[in-house]
Amino acid sequence: MKKTEKVLAIAALSAIVPMAMHTNSLATNVEEVGDTIAPTITVKSEAEGTIGNIERAIYTKVSFKLHDDTAIDKVVINGVDKELSSAKWSDWNNVQVGKNGGIAGKNIIKVLDETGNESETYTFYLDNVAPTITVKDNTETEIFTIGNKETNTYKMVSFKLYDQYLIDKIIINGTEKDLTDNKWSDHNFVSVGKNGGIQGENVITLVDIMGNESSYTFYLDSSAPVITVKDNTDTETFTVGNKETNTYTLVSFKLYDEYLVDKIIINGTEKDLTDNKWSDHNFVSIGKNGGIEGENTITLVDVVGNETTYTFFLESEDKEEIKDPSENNTEDNTQDNTEDNVGDNTVDNVEDNTSKPTNPDCEKNKHHSKFVHKIYNIFKNIFWGFCGRK
Numbered sequence: 001m002k003k004t005e006k007v008l009a010i011a012a013l014s015a016i017v018p019m020a021m022h023t024n025s026l027a028t029n030v031e032e033v034g035d036t037i038a039p040t041i042t043v044k045s046e047a048e049g050t051i052g053n054i055e056r057a058i059y060t061k062v063s064f065k066l067h068d069d070t071a072i073d074k075v076v077i078n079g080v081d082k083e084l085s086s087a088k089w090s091d092w093n094n095v096q097v098g099k100n101g102g103i104a105g106k107n108i109i110k111v112l113d114e115t116g117n118e119s120e121t122y123t124f125y126l127d128n129v130a131p132t133i134t135v136k137d138n139t140e141t142e143i144f145t146i147g148n149k150e151t152n153t154y155k156m157v158s159f160k161l162y163d164q165y166l167i168d169k170i171i172i173n174g175t176e177k178d179l180t181d182n183k184w185s186d187h188n189f190v191s192v193g194k195n196g197g198i199q200g201e202n203v204i205t206l207v208d209i210m211g212n213e214s215s216y217t218f219y220l221d222s223s224a225p226v227i228t229v230k231d232n233t234d235t236e237t238f239t240v241g242n243k244e245t246n247t248y249t250l251v252s253f254k255l256y257d258e259y260l261v262d263k264i265i266i267n268g269t270e271k272d273l274t275d276n277k278w279s280d281h282n283f284v285s286i287g288k289n290g291g292i293e294g295e296n297t298i299t300l301v302d303v304v305g306n307e308t309t310y311t312f313f314l315e316s317e318d319k320e321e322i323k324d325p326s327e328n329n330t331e332d333n334t335q336d337n338t339e340d341n342v343g344d345n346t347v348d349n350v351e352d353n354t355s356k357p358t359n360p361d362c363e364k365n366k367h368h369s370k371f372v373h374k375i376y377n378i379f380k381n382i383f384w385g386f387c388g389r390k
Contacts, residue, residue, distance in 0.1 A: 035115040039068035041122050049093055053209050057124040058165045060210045062102075063093040064122075068113040077101035077109045086114060097128045104128060130214040131163035131206045136188070144188060148303040151275065153219040153259045155304040157197075158188035163208040171205040172196035181209055192222040199223070224308045225257035225300045230282070238282060246312040251291075252282040253310075257302040265299040266290035275303055286314050 044050050044063040052059025066072055071086045078101055084090045092109070095102040101109075103126065110121045136144040136158040147154025161167055166181045175196055179185045187204070190197040196204075197220045205215040230238040230252040241248025255261050260275040269290055273279045281298070284291040290298075291314050299309040 035070045037069050038117045039111045039113045039119045041119050061096040066090040066111045071114045073112045073114045075111045097126050102126050127165040127210045130212045131208045133206050133216045134160040156191040161185040166209045168207050168209045192220050221259040221304045224306045225302045227300050227310045228254040230254050249317045250285045255279040260303045262301050262303045
């Protein structure tokens with residue numbers, strides 16, 4: 001190679017090396033800048049599978065749409081990595097308690113792209129717990145409930161309503177009532193014809209903002225129980241007396257309430273009964289099973305406090321039969337009239353046979369005497385009639 005050619009070659013190399021070095025430097029700078037944009041998480045709509053309240057971030061089930069400008073790598077939910085296919089778009093669907101990483105209560109999700117960029121974390125809540133309905137107790141100042149919690153039967157009942165992630169509404173016997181979205185609420189003083197209550201079976205359903213619900217079945221009873229005087233059977237005598245006058249020497253009672261009897265009160269003395277639809281109180285007489293001579297009252301109370309009272313009269317079995325005063329008067333009148341007639345006839349005969357001359361004054365005195373005698377007989381009959389009653 002000539003000297004001139006060598007010089008040109010060296011000059012060319014000198015020019016190429018810096019250019020190559022500069023090119024490498026540009027490539028390094030591009031690699032260092034790379035992808036700095038974080039991926040994104042978006043909650044899918046209800047139509048796309050989410051059930052809950054997006055504004056409050058509370059769900060029973062939630063689905064997510066994931067995006068990155070280059071490529072998504074994985075999702076991290078409640079600290080657990082879930083690898084995803086490398087793509088700009090991906091999904092993480094049907095997250096619920098016990099499924100796809102979801103847990104009851106508070107949850108946290110984030111997504112990473114292939115260059116390690118992380119999205120903002122999204123905090124949400126999963127709620128699969130039904131709200132609660134509680135029958136209210138009474139306080140010292142207010143009566144909320146009258147009835148029996150064991151049998152779910154009431155004359156009046158009030159409810160305390162609760163959900164950790166907010167209640168939404170109640171439905172009572174098919175009628176919906178919207179509630180303020182709070183953890184606590186009430187529905188008070190439910191009775192027949194009031195605040196949605198009906199006679200007999202009632203159902204109240206509480207729904208939270210996630211759609212979880214609880215139902216409670218109860219019974220409202222505003223009907224009084226029934227007391228019936230028992231009839232006798234072929235083999236046993238339950239009642240002796242007169243139902244029309246409510247007067248007896250012995251009386252027995254059949255007791256009934258559709259929603260269970262509770263107790264009787266007979267002449268002020270309380271007797272507890274087994275809580276059944278049917279019961280009895282038999283063989284009441286003077287001095288027996290609460291009976292007293294004369295006027296008696298029996299009150300039947302059902303388990304919700306409705307009551308019925310029956311008034312009756314007890315008399316002694318060995319009481320003498322009362323005679324009809326007219327019978328005594330007839331006998332007395334017959335005897336008195338016979339005696340009077342005999343006496344009158346005797347006097348008249350004696351007077352008639354006497355040969356005394358007729359004297360107007362005597363005749364007058366005679367009629368006066370007969371009048372006095374009749375007055376005497378009238379008073380005597382009244383006296384004997386009175387004695388006959390005694």
